[in-house]
Amino acid sequence: MKIAALGPEGTFSHELAVKISGDSEVVLFPTIKRVFAEAEKGECFGLVPVENSDAGGVGETLDGLMDTGCRIAAEYYMPIRHxxxxxxxxxxxxxxxxxxxxxxxxxxxxxxxxxxxxxxxxxxxxxxxxxxxxxxxxxxxxxxxxxxxxxxxxxPDIQNSDNNITRFLLISPDKGEYPGGISEVRKTVSASGRRKCSIIIDPETDRPGLLYNILGVFAGEKINLTRIESRPSKRGIGSYVFFIDFEAESGEKLISSLKRIATVKELGCYVMEEV
Amino acid sequence: MKIAALGPEGTFSHELAVKISGDSEVVLFPTIKRVFAEAEKGECFGLVPVENSDAGGVGETLDGLMDTGCRIAAEYYMPIRHxxxxxxxxxxxxxxxxxxxxxxxxxxxxxxxxxxxxxxxxxxxxxxxxxxxxxxxxxxxxxxxxxxxxxxxxxPDIQNSDNNITRFLLISPDKGEYPGGISEVRKTVSASGRRKCSIIIDPETDRPGLLYNILGVFAGEKINLTRIESRPSKRGIGSYVFFIDFEAESGEKLISSLKRIATVKELGCYVMEEV
CATH class of the missing domain: 3.40.190.10 (Periplasmic binding protein-like II)
Structure with missing residues (x-):
C-alpha cells in the first residue's frame, strides 16, 4: 500500500516516508490537507507531522484529525537537524x-x-x-x-535544541486492521509491550470544573496522559477541544466513562514507540 | 508611553495599536520576538497577538511570555476580516x-x-x-x-468563519501599575466588573494525575478556567507547560496553593474584556 506524504522531495516527511515504506511507493502532495484527503480515500496511508519538541503542535494535522475520518495506525519519532x-x-x-x-x-x-x-x-x-x-x-x-x-x-546543526524531535503519525481510514506492506505497522506491541490511544474530547459546553471532571476519569483509572493539547473548536474564541494521548491497551472502559460527560472522537490505539 | 507592535504598516497588530494608542506613538518591529525585547526594556508597551479563534495559539507570543520578564497589562479582541x-x-x-x-x-x-x-x-x-x-x-x-x-x-470576507477573532495582549515588564497614556489600560474593571489572571504552570516532572491535581485546585475554589493551552517545555518531546487564564480578582490564594505542587510563573491580572 502506498504512502502519501508532504512534498516536495527533501522534506523531513519525505525522508521518513522513504525510510518506513519498504517496497511501497511514496507519493508526495503539496499540503498536509491533501495528504489527509488522499489517506481518507483508503487507497494509501498518509504520513503527517503532529508535534515538534520545540515548536509545538502542527495545526494542519490536528485539524485533519478533527475534520476527516482518518485514524492513527502508527507513530514515529524523527530527530530533526537543520x-x-x-x-x-x-x-x-x-x-x-x-x-x-x-x-x-x-x-x-x-x-x-x-x-x-x-x-x-x-x-x-x-x-x-x-x-x-x-x-x-x-x-x-x-x-x-x-x-x-x-x-x-x-x-550544520543550527537548531536551537540538540533534542529537537518531530513526532509523525501514519493515518488511514481503517478501523484497526492494517493490510501490511509497511513492516512497522504490522507490529502490535512495542519493545516494551506498551500501546497508546488517541482521542479528541469536545466539552461542547463550558462550565467550571469540566476539564477537571474529564481528567478525573483518567486519574480514577490511574491512566497516564502522555499528551494533552488544546485547539480552537472553531465555534468562536474561548471554546476549545482537547487532543489527548494516553497509555492503554484499548481504552474501551475509559472512553465509555468519558462519553458520559463529553463528546469523544476516537482516533485509534497503536504501538507506543520509544523516543 | 509608546506602543511597539508587529509591522510593517497594515498588519492587524498595527491597525489595533493605532486604535488603542490615543496620542501615543506606535513603533513597528519585524518580529514578535523584537516586540517582546522592546517591551522588556520598559520604555514602551508591546502589543502581540496571542490566539485566534480559528488557527489557535500564536507560538512566538507564548514563547515570549515564557522566556521574558513581560507581564500582561490588558487584553483586546479584534474581529479579523481577510x-x-x-x-x-x-x-x-x-x-x-x-x-x-x-x-x-x-x-x-x-x-x-x-x-x-x-x-x-x-x-x-x-x-x-x-x-x-x-x-x-x-x-x-x-x-x-x-x-x-x-x-x-x-x-471581501474570504475567511473560513465569520466569527474569526484574534485576542491580543498588551505587555510590559511592570508589576501592576500602568502609567497611562493608553486609556483602556487605566480601567481597572470591565463593564461587567470582571477581571482575569494569566499564569504558566510547569509541572516539571510527569506523573499520572498531576494535571488533574493542578485543575483540582481551581475546581476546589470554583474558579473558571477561561483558557488552557499546552506548549512544549523545550526539555524534550512529551514534556509540556500549561498556559492558563482564569477569572479572579488577584488569584493570590489559588496561586499559592498551586505553587505547592508545581512551578508557577505569574503573568499578571487585568480587566476581562467582553468578546
Whole structure:
C-alpha cells in the first residue's frame, strides 16, 4: 500500500516516508490537507507531522484529525537537524535567508545572530530551491534537500535544541486492521509491550470544573496522559477541544466513562514507540 | 508611553495599536520576538497577538511570555476580516497567491477552491506588497494593507468563519501599575466588573494525575478556567507547560496553593474584556 506524504522531495516527511515504506511507493502532495484527503480515500496511508519538541503542535494535522475520518495506525519519532546551506555563498556573505516558518522557529537563535532578512517558504525543499535560484542567498534546510539541490552545507546543526524531535503519525481510514506492506505497522506491541490511544474530547459546553471532571476519569483509572493539547473548536474564541494521548491497551472502559460527560472522537490505539 | 507592535504598516497588530494608542506613538518591529525585547526594556508597551479563534495559539507570543520578564497589562479582541486583493487582476485571473501562513489557515476553504499556487509571506502587508510587484498575482490581506498598497479588493470576507477573532495582549515588564497614556489600560474593571489572571504552570516532572491535581485546585475554589493551552517545555518531546487564564480578582490564594505542587510563573491580572 502506498504512502502519501508532504512534498516536495527533501522534506523531513519525505525522508521518513522513504525510510518506513519498504517496497511501497511514496507519493508526495503539496499540503498536509491533501495528504489527509488522499489517506481518507483508503487507497494509501498518509504520513503527517503532529508535534515538534520545540515548536509545538502542527495545526494542519490536528485539524485533519478533527475534520476527516482518518485514524492513527502508527507513530514515529524523527530527530530533526537543520542546516545553513547555500550555492557557494559563505555564512558571512548571506544577504537574505529562506526558511520555512516552523524551521525558523526551531532555529530562531542562530537566525537572530545572523541578523539578515528572512523570507518564509512553503517547505524546507522550497527554501533550498530558492537559495539555488537567488545569488547571495542562503537557506535553512535538511541534509537531504541540500543534497537534492546540490547546495553546500555551510553550518550544520543550527537548531536551537540538540533534542529537537518531530513526532509523525501514519493515518488511514481503517478501523484497526492494517493490510501490511509497511513492516512497522504490522507490529502490535512495542519493545516494551506498551500501546497508546488517541482521542479528541469536545466539552461542547463550558462550565467550571469540566476539564477537571474529564481528567478525573483518567486519574480514577490511574491512566497516564502522555499528551494533552488544546485547539480552537472553531465555534468562536474561548471554546476549545482537547487532543489527548494516553497509555492503554484499548481504552474501551475509559472512553465509555468519558462519553458520559463529553463528546469523544476516537482516533485509534497503536504501538507506543520509544523516543 | 509608546506602543511597539508587529509591522510593517497594515498588519492587524498595527491597525489595533493605532486604535488603542490615543496620542501615543506606535513603533513597528519585524518580529514578535523584537516586540517582546522592546517591551522588556520598559520604555514602551508591546502589543502581540496571542490566539485566534480559528488557527489557535500564536507560538512566538507564548514563547515570549515564557522566556521574558513581560507581564500582561490588558487584553483586546479584534474581529479579523481577510480579503482577496490585487492590482487590477480579476479573481479568475490570479496565477499565484501571496498569503501569510496564519491567514492561509484562516482562509483555507476559499484558497483551496481558488486552486492556484500559494507563496507564504512574513506578514499580510508583505503579501499586499508582493501582489503589487508581481503582475498576475493576488494577495490575502487586510483592508488597511490593501489600501496602503493601493490594491483593489476583489473578494471581501474570504475567511473560513465569520466569527474569526484574534485576542491580543498588551505587555510590559511592570508589576501592576500602568502609567497611562493608553486609556483602556487605566480601567481597572470591565463593564461587567470582571477581571482575569494569566499564569504558566510547569509541572516539571510527569506523573499520572498531576494535571488533574493542578485543575483540582481551581475546581476546589470554583474558579473558571477561561483558557488552557499546552506548549512544549523545550526539555524534550512529551514534556509540556500549561498556559492558563482564569477569572479572579488577584488569584493570590489559588496561586499559592498551586505553587505547592508545581512551578508557577505569574503573568499578571487585568480587566476581562467582553468578546
Amino acid at each position: 542546516n545553513l546551506a547555500s550555492d557557494g555563498v559563505p555564512a558571512g556573505g548571506c544577504r537574505v535567508l529562506y526558511a520555512h516558518p516552523q524551521s525558523h522557529a526551531q532555529c530562531s537563535r542562530f537566525i537572530e545572530d545572523l541578523g539578515i532578512p528572512v523570507i518564509h517558504t512553503a517547505s524546507n525543499a522550497d527554501s533550498a530551491r530558492l537559495a539555488l535560484q537567488n545569488p547571495g542567498s542562503c537557506a535553512v534546510t535538511s541534509v537531504s534537500a541540500a543534497k537534492n539541490f546540490m547546495l553546500d552545507i555551510i553550518r | 480579503n482577496l486583493a490585487s492590482d487590477g487582476v480579476p479573481a479568475g485571473g490570479c496565477r499565484v497567491l501571496y498569503a501569510h501562513p496564519q491567514s492561509h489557515a484562516q482562509c483555507s476553504r476559499f484558497i483551496e477552491d481558488l486552486g492556484i499556487p500559494v507563496i507564504h509571506t512574513a506578514s499580510n502587508a508583505d503579501s499586499a506588497r508582493l501582489a503589487l510587484q508581481n503582475p498576475g498575482s493576488c494577495a490575502v490581506t487586510s483592508v488597511s494593507a490593501a489600501k496602503n498598497f493601493m490594491l483593489d479588493i476583489i473578494r
